C-alpha cells in the first residue's frame with residue numbers, strides 16, 4: 001500500500017526556470033524569491049519519495065490548442081523537455097512510471113474521471129519549473145520517476161474547483177490501493193494570482209492569494225466551492241491555475257502539517273508562492 005508523504009504547491013513561472021538555468025538566482029531581483037524556497041528544499045532533500053505525481057497544465061507547448069483535454073495523464077517511460085521557443089531547458093528528461101500511470105488511469109476511470117491518455121508528451125515549464133524549484137541541482141536525473149497529470153486551465157470551460165478537489169480525493173484512494181511503491185509526493189502547480197493579457201494584464205491580488213493560502217491548509221472545501229468565474233475575478237485569467245492545487249490537496253489527509261510556505265510578489269507577472277505540507281500521520 002502506497003502513501004502520499006508530502007504535497008508541494010508551487011508557482012511555475014517560466015522565468016524562475018530561466019533564472020536558474022542562467023545563474024541569476026543571486027541577483028537582487030531573484031534572490032528574495034529563491035531565499036524563500038530554501039527551508040522547503042532542505043526538507044524535501046531529506047524526504048525523497050519513490051515516485052512523484054505532478055498536477056500541471058501545458059501551455060500550448062506539448063499539446064496543440066486545437067485539442068485540449070480537460071484531464072489527461074502521461075503513461076510514457078520518459079518525457080522530453082519541451083522546446084518553448086528558446087531551445088529545451090538544460091535539465092534532465094523526465095523519467096516516467098508507466099505502471100503507476102496505468103493504475104491511476106484504471107482506478108480514476110472506474111470512479112468516473114475519463115482521463116485522456118498521453119502515450120507521448122513533451123513537458124513544458126508547467127512541469128519542469130516545479131521540478132527545478134524542488135530540486136535545483138538535479139545532476140543527471142530528477143530525484144524520482146514522475147507521473148504527469150494534466151488539467152485544462154487555458155481554455156474555457158475549465159473544470160470546476162470542486163471537480164479538481166474530487167479528482168484529488170480519487171487519486172488519494174487510488175494511491176492507497178497501489179502496491180508498486182511505498183512513498184509518493186504530489187505536486188500542485190501554477191498560480192498564484194496573475195493575468196498575462198487583456199485589460200487586466202499585470203493583475204495581482206494579494207488579498208485573494210492570502211485567503212487561498214490559509215484555506216488550502218484547513219478549509220479546502222471552501223476553495224472547492226468557488227466558481228471558475230470567482231477564480232478568474234479574484235486571481236486573474238491565469239490565476240485559475242490555482243485549481244490544480246486543489247487536486248493535490250484532495251489527495252492528502254484532512255489534517256496536514258505545514259512544513260514551510262513563502263509568498264513573493266512579483267516573479268515576472270505573477271504572485272509566486274510555495275507551500276509544502278507533510279501528509280504523514282502525526283505519530284510518524
Ligand code: DHB
Nearest residue numbers: 013014059267268269270
Ligand atoms: C508567467 C506565468 C505563468 O503561469 C506562465 O505560464 C507564463 C508566464 C509569467 O508571470 O511571466
Ligand code: FE
Nearest residue numbers: 012190238241
Ligand atoms: Fe502558467
